[in-house]
Amino acid sequence: MSVLSGHTRVAGIAGWPVTYSRSPRLHGFWLRRHGIDGAYIPLPIRPGEFATAMHGLLAAGFAGANVTIPHKLAAFDICDSVDETAHRAGAVNTLVFRDGRIGGSNTDGYGFLANLRAHGVDPAAGPALLLGAGGSARAVAAALLDAGASVTIANRTRGRAEALARDLTGLRVVEWDARVTALADHALVVNTTPLGMVGHEPLDLDLSHAPASLVVADNVYVPLETPLLTAARFRGLRCVEGLGMLLHQGVPGFHAWFGVEPRVDEELRQFVVADLLAR
Numbered sequence: 001m002s003v004l005s006g007h008t009r010v011a012g013i014a015g016w017p018v019t020y021s022r023s024p025r026l027h028g029f030w031l032r033r034h035g036i037d038g039a040y041i042p043l044p045i046r047p048g049e050f051a052t053a054m055h056g057l058l059a060a061g062f063a064g065a066n067v068t069i070p071h072k073l074a075a076f077d078i079c080d081s082v083d084e085t086a087h088r089a090g091a092v093n094t095l096v097f098r099d100g101r102i103g104g105s106n107t108d109g110y111g112f113l114a115n116l117r118a119h120g121v122d123p124a125a126g127p128a129l130l131l132g133a134g135g136s137a138r139a140v141a142a143a144l145l146d147a148g149a150s151v152t153i154a155n156r157t158r159g160r161a162e163a164l165a166r167d168l169t170g171l172r173v174v175e176w177d178a179r180v181t182a183l184a185d186h187a188l189v190v191n192t193t194p195l196g197m198v199g200h201e202p203l204d205l206d207l208s209h210a211p212a213s214l215v216v217a218d219n220v221y222v223p224l225e226t227p228l229l230t231a232a233r234f235r236g237l238r239c240v241e242g243l244g245m246l247l248h249q250g251v252p253g254f255h256a257w258f259g260v261e262p263r264v265d266e267e268l269r270q271f272v273v274a275d276l277l278a279r
């Protein structure tokens with residue numbers, strides 16, 4: 001059990017809406033596991049009120065916050081300093097309040113790489129093909145490039161992939177319609193689109209000619225087992241599910257706010273899975 005005292009450290013997740021977020025459950029698990037005098041709460045903050053709310057939390061002695069849709073860009077503007085991860089990702093998802101100042105970072109790339117490694121996959125082992133060019137693609141592409149992988153991107157709207165390639169040196173762009181043939185030249189394929197998520201169509205990706213060594217990662221985690229992962233397992237390909245990315249991306253923030261580096265393990269995964277299945 002976590003205990004609240006006059007010294008309680010408080011953090012939370014700022015979003016609108018925020019009710020869907022699993023982060024309070026994730027951080028609550030770690031707080032209880034480590035018996036920390038701390039709390040992590042949902043912070044429903046309307047668009048337009050983000051800066052006021054964050055400065056209020058800073059003044060109220062909060063340790064910091066995670067930031068989700070639609071505030072990730074607004075979070076950039078309220079920071080006194082942002083680190084390289086936030087610059088490379090073009091968005092802030094973690095705020096740390098220290099000595100009256102706000103520091104911003106982006107932990108999505110860290111979470112993606114940590115999840116790959118937890119599945120025994122070396123991110124630099126071979127070229128990666130990213131499907132999608134949105135916010136999460138940018139963070140993942142930057143992290144893979146920084147880890148030493150060569151990265152190709154295919155996006156429905158080619159111009160968006162090209163804009164990403166202008167920002168991230170070394171990124172190669174191929175046509176969305178060339179994604180299946182491109183698999184042959186890649187060691188890893190990552191779905192960074194919402195395709196396959198509950199309420200969306202499945203991702204159309206024929207794996208029948210994919211190399212047997214291909215690793216298939218899906219950042220979608222609702223459902224846990226997406227149609228893409230089912231198809232990949234059917235072909236005997238190695239799979240990396242998206243939930244691990246979510247769990248790992250929480251580690252740096254928790255460490256900064258509560259002073260303990262938490263562990264991502266099967267007990268935590270089962271705890272969060274139970275919540276996903278209950279909703």
Ligand SMILES: NC(=O)c1ccc[n+]([C@@H]2O[C@H](COP(=O)([O-])OP(=O)(O)OC[C@H]3O[C@@H](n4cnc5c(N)ncnc54)[C@H](OP(=O)(O)O)[C@@H]3O)[C@@H](O)[C@H]2O)c1
Nearest residue numbers: 132133134135136137156157160192193194219242245246
């Ligand atoms: N596991 C995790 O921790 C984690 C973290 C972040 C995100 N995610 C998941 O990743 C997914 C994407 O998030 P995001 O923030 O990157 O979204 P985003 O910024 O809105 O980008 C979505 C991307 O998907 C593409 N797309 C959307 N619908 C498509 C369709 N019908 N056909 C082809 N491409 C389509 C878009 O292409 P256009 O440019 O052509 O519109 C865009 O490139 C979500 O499902 C989210 O839950 C997971």
